[in-house]
Amino acid sequence: MRTRANPVYCGIDTTDLAQATRLIQSIAGAPSPAVGGIKLGLEFFLAHGAPGVRYAFPTPVRATGVGFFLDLKLHDIPNTVAGGIRAVVELEPTYITIHVQGGREMLRAAVAEAVDQSARLRVTRPMLLGVTVLTSLDRSDLEATGVLAEPSDQVLRLANLAQESGLDGVICSPLEIAALRQVCGPDFVLMVPGIRPIGSDANDQKRAMTPRQAIDLGATHLVVGRPIYRAADPRAAAEAISREAGVNHL
Numbered sequence: 739m740r741t742r743a744n745p746v747y748c749g750i751d752t753t754d755l756a757q758a759t760r761l762i763q764s765i766a767g768a769p770s771p772a773v774g775g776i777k778l779g780l781e782f783f784l785a786h787g788a789p790g791v792r793y794a795f796p797t798p799v800r801a802t803g804v805g806f807f808l809d810l811k812l813h814d815i816p817n818t819v820a821g822g823i824r825a826v827v828e829l830e831p832t833y834i835t836i837h838v839q840g841g842r843e844m845l846r847a848a849v850a851e852a853v854d855q856s857a858r859l860r861v862t863r864p865m866l867l868g869v870t871v872l873t874s875l876d877r878s879d880l881e882a883t884g885v886l887a888e889p890s891d892q893v894l895r896l897a898n899l900a901q902e903s904g905l906d907g908v909i910c911s912p913l914e915i916a917a918l919r920q921v922c923g924p925d926f927v928l929m930v931p932g933i934r935p936i937g938s939d940a941n942d943q944k945r946a947m948t949p950r951q952a953i954d955l956g957a958t959h960l961v962v963g964r965p966i967y968r969a970a971d972p973r974a975a976a977e978a979i980s981r982e983a984g985v986n987h988l
Contacts, residue, residue, distance in 0.1 A: 744771070744980050745774055747807050750762065750776060750777060753781050753782060755785075755786055755794060761967055766795075766804040768798065774980075775832065775959065776805070776806055777808075778807070780811065783808070806829075807833045810834060811869050813839065814844070816840075816844040816847035820850070827855040827856050827859060833929065834852070835869050836866060837868070838869060838896040838897075842903050845868070845905060852864055866906055867906060868900035870892070870908050870909060871892050871896070876889060890913060893914045893918070894921060901922055901926060907929060907958065908926070909929050911931070912933065912952045915956050927958045927959070930947075930957040930959065933948070933949055933952055933960045933961060935979050935982055949962075949982045949983035950983060962976075
């Protein structure tokens, strides 16, 4: 029976280098990764930078085929964001995030730099994902920033801008998956945080969903953090979440 690739990316939300290294080795190391990818975000990168990425996520682990999501949420003037992309392409991330609200010029500058720098270094081009509306925000939060729209409407507006500007996909909440899949097509990457397995707490995610529900709606990847890294046995938790998402080959 054919099995699908593991869609689960574990968010490693810690500044503890040793803890991150042990966790990555446990859930993503040889011979069989329990997740489809690892997400390292702003906390970790500010604390440890590129050397920390190389230490915590070394080549032998990467060789298992597990993906690498560098979640930096870049947002600045076009030249600065392009410089940020240039600085991290050598780490060979599968995905890098940038805020769509930075505008068309910034998005296009990031895409151009990703193409140029990966060609110069002869590495695979990182795919760029646009941050639309953070899953911790609801309508009242948007109104406080001057955005008078439902979160779902704002997500669609920003996703259209991201796709028109050459990005490979977006970050979205589970509640926007179906609409985005319909509007943006089958190949647009939907990286979905706000995933909580059955029986777990929502924590600060205001728009959450179970792994199976999100996959059935059309999510490409699922980002799961605390339900894995705070579990007594992170590998067992990752395997259970992957099974819940429909991965049968663990």
